[in-house]
Amino acid sequence: MTRSDETTQKALSRARVRLRLAATSDLHMNLLGYDYHTDSAAPGVGLARVATLIARAREEVPGLLLFDNGDFLQGTPLGDHAAEAPRPHGKAHPMIAAMNTLRYDAVGLGNHEFDYGLDVLETALSGAKFPVLSANVLRRRGADPLRDDPLAQPWVLLDRELEDEAGVPRKLRIGVLSLLPPQVLHWNSARLGGRMEVRCMIEAARAHVPALRAAGADVVVALAHCGPSDRPETQGMENALLPLAAIDGIDALVAGHVHRLIPGPDYAALPGVDAEAGRVSGKPVVMPGIAGSHLGLIDLWLEPQAPGWRVSETRAELRSIARRGARGPEELVEEAPAVVAAVAKDHAATLAYIRRPVGHSEIALHSYTSLAAPCPVLHAINMAQRWYVRRALPDASLPVLSAAAPFKCGGPAGADNFTDVPPGPLSLRDIAAIYPFPNEIRAIEVTGAQLRDWLERAAGAFNRLTPGTPGQPLLNAAFPRYDFDVIAGLEWEIDLSRPARYGHDGSLQQPKSARVHNLRHDGAPVEDEQRFIVATNSYRIGGGGLYTPLAEAPVVLSEPTGSRDVLMRYIADAGPLRGPVPPSWRFSPLGGACEAVMESGPSVLHHLGAIAESGALQVRAGPLGEDGFQRVHLLL
Structure with a gap:
């Protein structure tokens, strides 16, 4: 490099400008x-x-x-x-x-x-x-x-x-x-x-x-x-x-x-x-x-x-x-x-708004184990949706089911991102904690085959587990928790020894794999050609959750009634929310002392005794991680 080139290079380097860009994203009204x-x-x-x-x-x-x-x-x-x-x-x-x-x-x-x-x-x-x-x-x-x-x-x-x-x-x-x-x-x-x-x-x-x-x-x-x-x-x-x-x-x-x-x-x-x-x-x-x-x-x-x-x-x-x-x-x-x-x-003004009383619950409404055991939050949503659709479609000849997923269940939002409403009076803030999105009530008609595939999509929430191996992480970290639909009115098992049919992003990965077994309605096996009405929300049937076949299902109920309004109307009509929460799904036994580890919120420890007494899961507390998540061990 000549002296002239060096002089030019130094001049250019001193002519550098530093431009700083600052950015926020996904504030979601957290002011x-x-x-x-x-x-x-x-x-x-x-x-x-x-x-x-x-x-x-x-x-x-x-x-x-x-x-x-x-x-x-x-x-x-x-x-x-x-x-x-x-x-x-x-x-x-x-x-x-x-x-x-x-x-x-x-x-x-x-x-x-x-x-x-x-x-x-x-x-x-x-x-x-x-x-x-x-x-x-x-x-x-x-x-x-x-x-x-x-x-x-x-x-x-x-x-x-x-x-x-x-x-x-x-x-x-x-x-x-x-x-x-x-x-x-x-x-x-x-x-x-x-x-x-x-x-x-x-x-x-x-x-x-x-x-x-x-x-x-x-x-x-x-x-x-x-x-x-x-x-x-x-x-x-x-x-x-x-x-x-x-x-x-x-x-x-x-x-x-x-x-x-x-x-x-x-x-x-x-x-x-x-x-x-x-x-x-x-x-x-x-x-x-x-x-x-x-x-x-x-x-x-x-x-x-x-x-x-x-x-x-x-x-x-x-x-x-x-x-x-x-x-x-x-x-x-x-x-x-x-x-x-x-x-x-x-x-x-918002504090005055959310403190309005709307009802009562006799049970704790928490989502700490929504992806492992019967969930009181999902049960409340599903009860309300089925109640509303049955009243809106009094002449329906098909069985009415209801699908709901946990909105606040850990994940990228952290260890504080769980619903935890104690028994007692319910206010509007509690309803918002149970159902934080302004979705609207919908009902669609689906076949038994579609139901089975819908549940297979949800079963992608879990990692594949090896029988007899302790300490395996239960949840697929890439899977959005709000895509784990539980369909009330059915009973089924999920076999985690099999690979997931769908990837975390909804892509079909293993077309021949079947994690969902023993799918039943009213005690009888669900046949592929059977038809059902499923209460759900506007987000899900619009393709939300990357399960696009639901967007093609016939819509039998479409009203501008908000999903939170449905929940409040149900509580006003039916009275206090009560337990026990009936089991709808469970993991198939894997044998060989297979133990999985799930991340939950620290306050899950207050509920482990009740979960164990219900017989829904064999659980024990693990360590609290540096990320704030409480580890829970499940015996499968």
Whole structure:
């Protein structure tokens, strides 16, 4: 290298600009460190604490850009109350008010933004002082993505002037686009049908990224409301992070939707993902958990080139608002007073709302062993759904069953993510803890063969176990707990010595394998050609849970009645919830002292005695892990 070349290289290196991107995702209306389902403080969640981390990150690197990656309007009773209660003219939705306070630069839509319908969404977003983006949610599809009529603007260009390492001001233009799973149209078909359309995320990005570059973007950031998957690229796929990251022209991505962490250990074995460094297809990526557990930060070092800039170095990191202590999450940062003040009135109104009495329960309603034993939470939901459908279809000649899955049952959301309602008076907050989503009641007609396959899909929740081997993990960590449907009105066994027919993502893995045995209704074997009515919810028959055949089943009941309203009406009509919870399914005995280990919440210890006395399981307590999960040993 000549002296002239060395001088040029040094000048270029000093001309580098550091651009910092900060991101939240999947906040799910967790604004404060408060759990409305238990009516108590929760130091491990909340945008108010993330706000403190945002302020620190801004102090470290001037010119920080702040984004959110969707699923911010739904998820707690605060969100339900904000959607239902009339708002005074000019008063912003509490989440939007908080985001305005924190000066978000752009926000992408997630699938749960549509849970309350378009009218509620548009009213909430009307108070936003930042651009709201979505490149693949449309009012009408055009001949190609660039001729679509979008519901929100597909992308935005943000102009910034930042000092380089020599102190010289430099102008940058940052392009930001947003994408969400096209399955949202099926998941919320009752509210969205005929009012909007969707396009494949990958197809939309491949069209809009060149458009962003042509419009002068020096850097392109994708707010991708999806996670990575080991499945090959397909049109309309839900978790498309890998093919999106591989698109030429995208420099950095914010991921979400699946509530996991990047950087972190969650995807360490997935090809194309450098989980520790936070890179997917070579691009820097952050996925900041759920409920405000983390702030994602991406630093890009940019060098000038002709024309524009090139990314010369990157770094991705997560910063947590809490650490796991022996008694649960322990806060690492204080809540930002500005955010607390922005939502104080809505918080107080929500507390009054959730404390309304709605009934009584004579039994504890907990989900600590929902994936191992008869579950009182699922029993309550199923009893209410069957009651409602039988009343709504009094002339039905077919047997009425009911399907329900545990919504709060550990998983990526952590050891505090369980329902635990003690016996006694029930308030609206308890109903929300049992049923946290604004689904609606549905009923479909299915065959015995479909029922058996439906239960096979649910049986993918478990690992294959080797008889005679102790200490084997029971649960497939990749399987979403909310896909484990229990169908009341049937009895069956699950043989864990056999491989699962379906993978964790709903893909057919072992077509000839059968874990489900002795499937019976009223004591008689279920025949393939038999027909049944199954009470369920709008999410499940819209294809939610990746069991798509249910989306094709004939719908025999479709009403705008919320699933939580069904539960409250049932309690008001039938009186207190009572036990015992009847067994509907069990594991087939494996023999040879086969012992499995299940992760549960620490308070499961209060219920192990009752479980053992019921005869549903042979259980004993194991150790409490550093991750906060209580290990429970099951003798199969």
